[in-house]
Amino acid sequence: MEQHFPKDTFESERRIFFPYTQETLHLFNTDLNGSQERKEMKQYLSKELDVLAQQPEICASSLPFTGIEARETLRFHRSLPLYRETALLSLSAAAARYGTGGIYVKDESTRFGLKAFKGLGGSYSMFRILCEKLGLDPRTASYPDFLREEIRGRCRRIEFATATDGNHGKGVSWAAKLFGCRAHVFMPKGTVEARRRAIEEAGNAEALITDVNYDKTVQLAASLAEQNGWILIQDTSWPGYEKIPHWIMEGYLTLAAEAEKQLGGKEPTHIFLQAGVGAMAGSLASYFLSRAADRKPLITVVEPKAAACFYVSAQAEDGKAHSIEGNPVTIMAGLNCGTPCESVWPLLRDGSAFFAACDDRITEDGMRTYANPLGADPAVKAGESGAVSYGLLLKILQSPELRSFFRIDRDSVILLVNTEGDTDPENYKRIVGE
Numbered sequence: 059m060e061q062h063f064p065k066d067t068f069e070s071e072r073r074i075f076f077p078y079t080q081e082t083l084h085l086f087n088t089d090l091n092g093s094q095e096r097k098e099m100k101q102y103l104s105k106e107l108d109v110l111a112q113q114p115e116i117c118a119s120s121l122p123f124t125g126i127e128a129r130e131t132l133r134f135h136r137s138l139p140l141y142r143e144t145a146l147l148s149l150s151a152a153a154a155r156y157g158t159g160g161i162y163v164k165d166e167s168t169r170f171g172l173k174a175f176k177g178l179g180g181s182y183s184m185f186r187i188l189c190e191k192l193g194l195d196p197r198t199a200s201y202p203d204f205l206r207e208e209i210r211g212r213c214r215r216i217e218f219a220t221a222t223d224g225n226h227g228k229g230v231s232w233a234a235k236l237f238g239c240r241a242h243v244f245m246p247k248g249t250v251e252a253r254r255r256a257i258e259e260a261g262n263a264e265a266l267i268t269d270v271n272y273d274k275t276v277q278l279a280a281s282l283a284e285q286n287g288w289i290l291i292q293d294t295s296w297p298g299y300e301k302i303p304h305w306i307m308e309g310y311l312t313l314a315a316e317a318e319k320q321l322g323g324k325e326p327t328h329i330f331l332q333a334g335v336g337a338m339a340g341s342l343a344s345y346f347l348s349r350a351a352d353r354k355p356l357i358t359v360v361e362p363k364a365a366a367c368f369y370v371s372a373q374a375e376d377g378k379a380h381s382i383e384g385n386p387v388t389i390m391a392g393l394n395c396g397t398p399c400e401s402v403w404p405l406l407r408d409g410s411a412f413f414a415a416c417d418d419r420i421t422e423d424g425m426r427t428y429a430n431p432l433g434a435d436p437a438v439k440a441g442e443s444g445a446v447s448y449g450l451l452l453k454i455l456q457s458p459e460l461r462s463f464f465r466i467d468r469d470s471v472i473l474l475v476n477t478e479g480d481t482d483p484e485n486y487k488r489i490v491g492e
């Protein structure tokens with residue numbers, strides 16, 4: 059396997075890691091690739107947080123995206139009437155207070171007026187599907203082509219279906235209206251009514267709450283799509299269903315390309331990416347890991363403890379993706395997914411440096427600190443799935459053990475994505491206050 063990371067990535071850490079006094083730390087060997095090659099993983103366990111650390115190793119050829127695809131995606135999104143770059147916020151006071159080189163937050167709470175980044179994937183994948191169906195060239199077509207009456211007439215007859223725990227469905231509903239189509243959106247048991255209503259209000263969709271968990275809702279949407287001739291627009295892949303999830307991930311590249319430009323030459327050393335099925339994390343990880351060896355950041359996959367399917371899969375030591383069964387309970391609704399996206403798993407399995415499983419209290423802390431920042435730092439409105447990476451970062455920065463475990467020092471440049479605003483306003487108020 060081609061090695062892109064400095065050989066000593068974790069060598070120096072071994073001395074620092076042992077002995078651990080305050081927390082439980084295990085060292086174990088794992089064979090992630092199912093090959094002869096042994097990979098060393100380290101584990102950090104505490105009440106609120108479990109982390110696995112490994113030396114990332116990934117071949118350039120196994121990265122699905124680079125900056126080249128991102129340029130195409132950006133070109134399409136720029137043709138949308140509501141397109142505006144979202145802000146990259148610098149939390150300079152927090153970085154100074156905690157002694158690190160920089161903390162930057164790509165704030166997706168304002169994306170397309172949908173309060174989350176997901177419209178990027180919904181709109182771009184719908185564009186690609188419609189181009190294919192209507193015989194348009196996606197390299198030259200753009201949104202204004204879909205305003206032509208003849209195209210509009212054909213779009214009116216096209217219906218989509220999807221399963222969602224909220225934000226993806228909202229993006230699909232919004233995109234369906236944009237292109238003059240219709241969507242059917244299915245949501246898992248336990249979904250709050252406000253999220254269901256927000257989907258219908260965002261565009262052109264009917265949204266229904268099922269009485270099964272997220273994974274089973276995906277299966278339901280797939281079979282109803284098949285029966286009714288709707289196009290399934292799902293953000294997770296399985297054997298035989300890969301093309302559309304790939305386009306959804308491609309849509310998220312706009313976020314990465316904007317962030318890179320806004321960083322203005324500053325190189326992120328650490329990127330924390332929330333994962334539900336992992337499409338967003340996979341897309342951004344691929345973009346940033348396609349850089350030259352000395353510019354590759356350390357990627358952390360961040361999940362809720364209750365639905366940490368990437369963490370559990372990495373821990374299983376057999377190289378395969380594993381599911382969390384049952385109905386996991388977490389306030390991080392967008393991350394409450396039991397099964398890693400099949401096409402994303404190998405990329406994050408090999409390319410990530412850390413897998414972090416976080417208790418709900420970590421994201422609550424992140425939400426409150428974003429809303430009440432230090433010094434002159436900007437306040438950020440971050441929902442449950444958006445704030446967990448900041449909650450995690452705060453926990454790391456406040457603990458010398460965790461700082462060294464995550465290899466954060468005074469020069470580290472940290473990139474976070476606030477993936478959603480107050481998508482559940484009632485819960486947001488309960489946690490953050492007015």
Ligand SMILES: Cc1ncc(COP(=O)(O)O)c(C=O)c1O
Nearest residue numbers: 225334335336337338392477478
């Ligand atoms: C706000 C938010 N953040 C992060 C994610 C995770 O995205 P993915 O499912 O692609 O891992 C989601 C997914 O719905 C989400 O809604």
